[in-house]
Amino acid sequence: MAPSFDINTHTVCVMDASGQLGFSLVQRLLLRGYTVHASIQKYGEEDLFNGVSADSDKLKIFRSDPFDYHSIIDALRGCSGLFYSFEPPLDQPNYDEYMADVEVRAAHNVLEACAQTETIDKVVFTSSATAVVWREDRKTIEPDLDEIHWSDVNFCRKFKLWHGMSKTLSEKTAFALAMDRGVNMVSINAGLLMTHDLSIKHPYLRGAAEMYEDGVFVTVDLGFLVDTHICVYEDVSSYGRYLCFNHIINTQDDAVQLAHKLTPTASSSLPQSDDYGKRFIEQKISNKKLNKLMVDFEA
Secondary structure (H helix, E strand, O other): OOOOOHHHOOEEEEEOOOOHHHHHHHHHHHOOOOEEEEEEEOOOHHHHHHHOOOOOOEEEEEEOOOHHHHHHHHHHHHOOEEOOOOOOOOOOOOOOOHHHHHHHHHHHHHHHHOOOOOOOOEEEEEEEEHOOOOOOOOOOOOOOEEOOOEEEEHHHOOOOOHHHHHHHHHHHHHHHHHHHHHOOOOEEOOOOOOOOOOOOHHHHHEEEEEEHHHHOEEEEEHHHHHHHHHHHHOOOOOOOOOEOOOEEEEHHHHHHHHHHHOOOHHHOOOOOOOOOOOOOOOOEEEOHHHHHOOOOOOO
């Protein structure tokens, strides 16, 4: 972290603050001394934050819809930074071929609002590893897949990889608008987030067997993902994209353990082998850029 970075002078917005990542970010940012604007979408979610901050001046709750430009502006007012992660709307909770349009529109509105907020210095945009790994040539790329690679939208559409398509299009839209409007944006391409309520229905998991066979099936713990967001925000040298994961599913044991966590019947959809527990898939994805940035980060 740069010596001149004074946390106590920073007010940041977290959107959507009611998701697991957003809520954990709000908690950690408050503990570090930030003033936080917690942006939520739904009525009643304010109750989540009861008792989270002992200082009422440090936490302000805003109800803002990523499809309502003016409500975004209200939440960003006076903030020097934004942590943005997309949460599907209530009336369309599942990823399908139309979700890309929804997610792109939300990203466009949020980045446009940031461009119109003079105090915003940096945007940390949460994307996904699925915006990196889905390509026709993914098995032959040398060296490993990393932040310079993008998923092929046409490939995603062909195989109905809607999560990868949505994340790729929304992240590209956000970067294009940020560049055009002069907004400093950094994205985090996160692996599958390992939360307690993770289920086989998570859209990230479409194509899980293929990711496993390709050596690119990566996961991330919530605490590590939160640390990554804060490190990327606080480090003035951060730029571009960062692949974020702290585990790779590349052994038969890993695959079966994850399958059992998701659902007892999920293991049948994963590759099986006569040498159960010994099969090893070579890792073909790299997060060296992030690891280098986080060497000196103090959580």
